Amino acid sequence: MDRARGRLRVYLGAAPGVGKTFAMLDEGHRRLARGTDVVVGLVEAHGRPRTAELADGMEIVPRRTVVYRGTAFTELDVDAVIAREPRVALIDELAHTNVPGSRNAKRWQDVEEILDAGIDVISTVNIQHLESLNDVVQQITEVPQRETVPDEVVRRADAVQLVDMPPDGLRRRMAHGNIYAPEKVDAALSNYFRVGNLTALRELALLWVAGRVDDQLDQYRAEHGIEGTWEARERVVVALTGGPEGDTLIR
Template sequence: MARGSLRVYLGAAPGVGKTYDMLGEGRRRADRGADVVIGFVEDYGRPLTRRMAEGLDTVPRRRITHRGAAFAEMDLDAVLARRPQVALIDELAHTNVPGSRNPKRWQDIEELLQAGIDVISTLNIQHLESLNDVVAHITGVRQRETVPDEVVRHADQIELVDMSAEALRQRMRHGNIYPPEKIDDALRHFFTTGNLSALREIALLWAADRVEEAVLRYRSEHGIEQPWPTRERVLVALSGGPEGDTLIRRGERLAARAAGGDLLAVHVARADGLATAPPERLDRQRALTESLGGTCHTVTSDDPAAAVLDFAQRVNATQIVIGASRRGRLGLLFNRGVGERIIEGSAEDIDVYVVTHEAAAHGRFRRRRSSRGPDTARRDGA
């Protein structure tokens, strides 16, 4: 039996329209002849959402009593018995009431997928497990219901439901999200412009990473070696020499010029385990890279140039930053000739920047083998 597909509507905050869009997709599939049912939808009394659900077959909820109180949960067994082609199931991160077969709704959905049923669900970015601490710092509210990132990343489709902070606040003022008695409090606390803008940026960047992940997987599966630049990704090659701090800062400025650009640093360690650079210096450069929002990596090889090029291809790098000696010759990494070999071996879609150590602090560097423009001298801010 073929596994069902999972589609997730991802939003930055409640009220952006995830459930509405999920129901809209369900209606479109039903109009095309698919057997679509509502497994669980929470409309929170929103009239537009409620009207969008009208006409779709709904599986009745299961009533569960816990500590003397009655709760309504998705009836997993009833949905499985109904065997629709598509099930619409809201709130992927929801925690089921004790007494349910699975602790979490995403586990219920996994059973439906294994049964060959396609599932369409919804999720707010703050419910991703990896972002729990970040969101708590931004909003002052720690989300108790989370879903492992791996579950969402394995979705067949993720659609970002986007809305500006002010548009969402306006929707709140109009009573389209919460009932009137909760509006003022929500606008003063969770739904501030700063909170919503930060959550929106996090959602956009997380979704962009998912696109990058899909590109890398496709390239690997199809044996494609040349990079496909979905966004700028700057790779700094570190020898462990004193020039590394300058190269890292130069790489960060290059990445910052492109919205959402990534900074990575790589050091090539010898295969025999012998140190090629003082460990304390590499530790400092790793800390500097991470403080600038980048990631630091170590690969093992006796061929530094080939190792840097291979790593650049694997991470889909668009730019490589290397160092030149004070005399201007390309001999900075481990021995003379490594820089030249990186330039000669770089793919057509990778720009190689050669930074002179003394001059780099003043913004001078040279770009070699760029396929996106002529080889020209550049200054910081150009």
């Protein structure tokens, strides 16, 4: 008998370093302690010792090697994860773009295959990688985001959990060398990790999650025949002229 489609849980953050991968691995350990069959499909530690240490003691599925233009890269091995048949697979960075020549262009497409095989997946993504916010984030940070994931992929996840951290706390974490290598810290604090940028990204993340909660509330009211309006959040009216700026206004 075929297994039912797996469930997707996503840890969402406003910026690198808030602790999404750490939270994902921590949940993996909790599930292991309860007797669940959990494997690490792919984790990107980015040189962060505490994150790498948290993967210790967990079964790690070997990555697949892809050669592109004479250079070897490693990617998530979808077939190996499916063949292993765990109950839960931890797969980092949902918006990642795979090396050319891979079966799928994006990691979220790899995750879809694993979910279709009946395996639960826990993953991570930053708010700046959501397609609908791509241009907004670039205006705020002046940094283009080349790796994106369709909002719908994250919206239809069974659970989305915001990993939140105030800007000052994140900057302290950066200054202590817990996010980037020491030689990159000053430039990061002066550019992408400015307080204004982090505050704006945090607000975007909070609003996006609030929107998803609002969708869930509407679905609950529809399923239970509740016709009255619950004023649980503000309402926004957008005036469209039919011009090219319409898409931006809607976002």
